Amino acid sequence: MKFALCNEMFENRPMAEVCSTAKRLGYHGIEIAPFTLAASATEVSTGRRKEVRRTIEGSGLEVVGLHWLFAGPPGLHITTTNDLIWGRTRDYLSCLLDLCADLGGKVLVLGSPKQRSLVDGQTKEGAWKRAVDLLSAVLEKAADLGATICLEPLSPVETDFINTAAEGMRMVREINHPNLKIHLDVKAMCSEGIPVADIIRSVRAEDIGHFHVNDPNLYGPGMGNVDYGPIAEAINDIGWDKWLSVEVFKYDPDPETIAKKSIEYLRSFWP
Numbered sequence: 218m219k220f221a222l223c224n225e226m227f228e229n230r231p232m233a234e235v236c237s238t239a240k241r242l243g244y245h246g247i248e249i250a251p252f253t254l255a256a257s258a259t260e261v262s263t264g265r266r267k268e269v270r271r272t273i274e275g276s277g278l279e280v281v282g283l284h285w286l287f288a289g290p291p292g293l294h295i296t297t298t299n300d301l302i303w304g305r306t307r308d309y310l311s312c313l314l315d316l317c318a319d320l321g322g323k324v325l326v327l328g329s330p331k332q333r334s335l336v337d338g339q340t341k342e343g344a345w346k347r348a349v350d351l352l353s354a355v356l357e358k359a360a361d362l363g364a365t366i367c368l369e370p371l372s373p374v375e376t377d378f379i380n381t382a383a384e385g386m387r388m389v390r391e392i393n394h395p396n397l398k399i400h401l402d403v404k405a406m407c408s409e410g411i412p413v414a415d416i417i418r419s420v421r422a423e424d425i426g427h428f429h430v431n432d433p434n435l436y437g438p439g440m441g442n443v444d445y446g447p448i449a450e451a452i453n454d455i456g457w458d459k460w461l462s463v464e465v466f467k468y469d470p471d472p473e474t475i476a477k478k479s480i481e482y483l484r485s486f487w488p
Contacts, residue, residue, distance in 0.1 A: 218487040220480055221246035221281045221462040223429075225253050226472045232269055236276035238473055242480050247273050248326075248462045250285040251316060257290040258309070258316045266319040274321065281460055282324035282364070282427070283317050286310070287332040295333040295351055296344035296378060306332070307351050310366075311358055318362040324427045324460075325359075326400050327352075328369040330376035344378055345388070352392055359396040367400035367426030372408030381409050382416050386424065398426030402464070403443060407433045413443070414451035422456040430483065435466035437475050439482025449486035461487075 222244050227235045232247075239247060254269065255261045273280050287293045293306045310325075317325055335344050352366060359366055370385040379385050385399045399420055406413045432441030439445065452461075463479045 218458055218483075219245040219279075219460050220483055221248050221279075221460050222476055223248045223250065223284060223462060223464040225250040225285065226465050226468050226475065228468065228472075230472075232272045233276070236273055236278055238476065240276050240278055242473075242476050243484070244278065244476070244480060246279040246281040246460065246462075248281040248464075249283055249320065249322070250288065251283055251313065252285060252289045258312045261316060263319075266316065270319070270321045280321040281462060282322035282326070283313060283320075284326035284328065284429075284464070286313055286325060286327055287329035293329075293332050294336070295327075295329070296339065296347040297336055298339060298343070298347070303347060303351065307354050310351070310355050314355060314358055314362055314364055317364055323363060324365050324367050326367045326369055326427055326429070328371055328400075328402075330371050333378050334376045335378055341378070348378075349388065349392055352388075352397060353394070356392070356394045356396050360394075365396050365398055365426045367398055369400040369402055369405065369429075371402075371405050374408070382406065382419060386420060389424065399424050400427050400429070401425060402429040402431070403438065403448065404429075404431045404433050404435070407443060412447065414447040417448065417451035417457075418455060420455070422458075425457055425459075428452075428457065428459075428461050429464040430461045430479070431464050431466075437463050437465050437479030437482075439485075440475070440478055445482065445486060 222239045251258050368385050373380050406416045430438040432443050434441035
């Protein structure tokens with residue numbers, strides 16, 4: 218198993234410092250939120266892309282990929298009924314695929330709850346079609362670049378569109394493209410009301426594109442009430458052995474402490 222850190226938890230710290238900390242603590246990779254590089258992926262210069270990749274790989278780490286895809290710039294929406302906004306969002310996802318490839322990453326986690334929730338007067342069926350059409354429009358490019366788009370179910374508190382792994386898998390199967398897979402997130406799975414281990418076992422390892430580990434309290438694994446024993450057993454049972462990426466939403470007391478506690482807990486299941 219390989220462990221990664223999502224870089225936004227380090228806020229404005231230089232990438233070299235983030236990598237030094239991650240490497241020292243035993244992580245294998247860095248997952249990047251594009252907004253930490255620039256307000257828009259289009260503003261990340263060729264030189265900056267090379268610099269970030271060189272810094273991460275030079276530290277002995279891998280670039281896992283991207284997440285928080287549509288946190289910026291403003292005005293993006295996956296399921297919108299507005300053709301102009303929809304087209305802009307499709308084109309921006311294409312730009313993100315280029316950014317991911319330039320950085321050396323392989324996965325793009327599509328969460329972005331605010332940018333996919335239903336707009337006024339829209340049906341779920343209508344939103345579903347817009348999302349299917351948008352993803353379908355970029356998946357051949359993803360294949361050409363060797364990238365996988367990972368559809369992330371999120372809790373009803375965050376969005377009203379695709380709230381369960383079963384819904385996510387329904388879309389993955391409907392589009393039926395090898396470069397679209399499900400993304401699993403422990404915090405999100407905890408909102409489904411059934412054991413997380415059962416959700417994990419409901420999918421195959423080959424259906425999963427990426428996996429975030431955290432806790433509903435918004436901290437890292439082992440820093441809340443979620444027992445990872447059954448989760449680890451389910452992960453091992455289905456044969457997932459790629460990345461477990463620590464994504465947190467609260468950064469106190471400090472990112473290094475969170476990163477240290479998280480990997481120590483994960484290592485208790487995957488030495």
